[in-house]
Amino acid sequence: MSKKIDHTLFSIHERTPGSESTCPKCGGKLEMRYGKRGAFLGCVNYPSCDYLQSLQQNDGHIVKRLGVPCPECGQELVLRQGKYGMFIGCSDYPNCHHIESTGNDDTKSNVKSLICPECRKGHLIERQSRFGKQFWACDHYPKCKFALNHPPVDGQCEACGYPLLFEKKYSAGNKLVCADRKCGHVQGQGKDSE
Numbered sequence: 583m584s585k586k587i588d589h590t591l592f593s594i595h596e597r598t599p600g601s602e603s604t605c606p607k608c609g610g611k612l613e614m615r616y617g618k619r620g621a622f623l624g625c626v627n628y629p630s631c632d633y634l635q636s637l638q639q640n641d642g643h644i645v646k647r648l649g650v651p652c653p654e655c656g657q658e659l660v661l662r663q664g665k666y667g668m669f670i671g672c673s674d675y676p677n678c679h680h681i682e683s684t685g686n687d688d689t690k691s692n693v694k695s696l697i698c699p700e701c702r703k704g705h706l707i708e709r710q711s712r713f714g715k716q717f718w719a720c721d722h723y724p725k726c727k728f729a730l731n732h733p734p735v736d737g738q739c740e741a742c743g744y745p746l747l748f749e750k751k752y753s754a755g756n757k758l759v760c761a762d763r764k765c766g767h768v769q770g771q772g773k774d775s776e
Contacts, residue, residue, distance in 0.1 A: 607633040647673070654680040682721070696734050699746040699761060701726035706734050730761060741767035 603612045605625040612635065615624040623635040646661040648670065657674040659682075672678040698704040704722030711717060718734050720726040732748040739747065739760035746761040747769065758769040 603635075605631060605633045607631050644673070652678060652680050654678055679724075681723075696736055696746070698722065698726055698728050699744065700728040706730070732759075734761065737769075739765060739767055740769060741765055 603623065604610065605612055605627070608625060608627050608631040610625045610627040610631060612623040612633075613626055615622055625631040625633040643663055644660045645663050645668070648659045648661060650659045651657070652659050652672040652674070655672060655674055655678040657672055657678060659670055659680075660673045662669055662671050670682040672680040696706045698706055698720040701720060701722055704720040704726055706718045706728075707721045709717055709719050715731075717729055717731050719729040730748050732750050735747045735749050735758055737747040737758065738745055739762065742760060742762060742765040744760050744762040744765060747758045748761050749756050750759045760767040760769075
């Protein structure tokens, strides 16, 4: 039984957003191109015209003005869409680098009460790396660069007295481990042998 192939499925590039657009630099047609960072629109007159237009809206653009003053400079805080998700930042960026988490995730609220063991000023919040992995870091970044790859737990190391532990999965079950990289002590055992 022979089936016919719908060849219009292979001509999708002709219906992509911006394919009817013209280049604002030279007036040429914009077409879909592919690079190491994904798809983009480029001028057909390349290399004489180097105009590019991103198709992704994750460039830190403002989604909403919040009407709340920035605690560092007094300008208005705004909700932005960034490369790694939504965040709250100062509208006077790049003059002011104040950033806050949106804090609308319930998993972040249980860690928010933990104070950063390095700077003792910030709190640990859940974040996501560019590869989609979860980690916990100080909300005073970039001033404080403390980060953990495992869920932090309030407690003190029985070996060195460090004020934070984290939960790690082992074949024998979950264990609490000292968050100080120099120590690495597993609670209830001797020094971690990894």
